[in-house]
Amino acid sequence: MIKSLDKVLQDTNLNSQTLKALAENSFDSVLITDATARTKILYANKAFKNLTGYSPAEVLGKTPKILQGPATDKKVIARLAKTLSAGGRFEGKAINYKKDGTPFLMHWRVVPVKLGKNTNVWLAIQRETFSL
Ligand SMILES: Cc1cc2nc3c(=O)[nH]c(=O)nc-3n(C[C@H](O)[C@H](O)[C@H](O)COP(=O)(O)O)c2cc1C
Structure with missing residues (x-):
């Protein structure tokens, strides 16, 4: 039987190592x-x-906005900003730029994660996509 991730992390008591490896x-x-x-x-x-x-x-302390540039769709970013300020989950696609300036289509999700009573982080999963 496949166990839920919660159960695996609880059973093995290895949650930080497991998530790190992931x-x-x-x-x-x-x-x-x-x-x-x-x-x-x-x-x-x-x-x-x-x-x-x-x-x-080199990106520690910076913001993911370093990935944006002239062709980044402002409507997608406005939707993201609105979703984040409401504490919601975001999924979208927009042109981003690599460090060397090469544009590419980013597909990404952002989810809020609660770590403690007053500590929250945003977690993003990102990949290149070839279709809008
Ligand atoms: C966890 C996380 C990941 C993000 N990843 C990207 C990304 O891959 N590409 C992007 O264009 N913006 C990304 N953003 C959005 C920017 O960081 C920023 O939130 C957005 O531009 C809205 O802020 P602004 O209204 O000041 O532009 C991400 C935001 C968060 C919180």
Whole structure:
């Protein structure tokens, strides 16, 4: 029987290692930001570097807005900003830019994660897509 992730994490008591291995080995880019309006990056995985060309170390403390540029759809970003301020989940696609300036189509999800009573973060899963 397949157990729920909750159950696995509880049973094995290995939740931080399990989640670390998941993030570090994911084919998709994973970004964690603080939950303030400034969305400062707290964590980026190796797949983020493969996707964007930015190393995790160089984006720490910056915001995912570094990925945006002239062709980024402002309507998508406005929808994201509205969703985040309402504490909701976002999914969308928009042109983003790699470190070397190459544009690509990003497909990403952002979900709020509650860590403690007063600590929230945003977690994003990102990948390149080829269709809008
Ligand atoms: C966890 C997280 C991941 C994000 N990832 C992206 C992204 O991959 N591409 C993008 O264009 N914006 C991304 N954003 C959106 C920007 O960080 C920012 O929230 C958005 O531009 C709205 O802010 P603004 O109204 O100041 O532009 C992400 C935001 C969060 C919280």
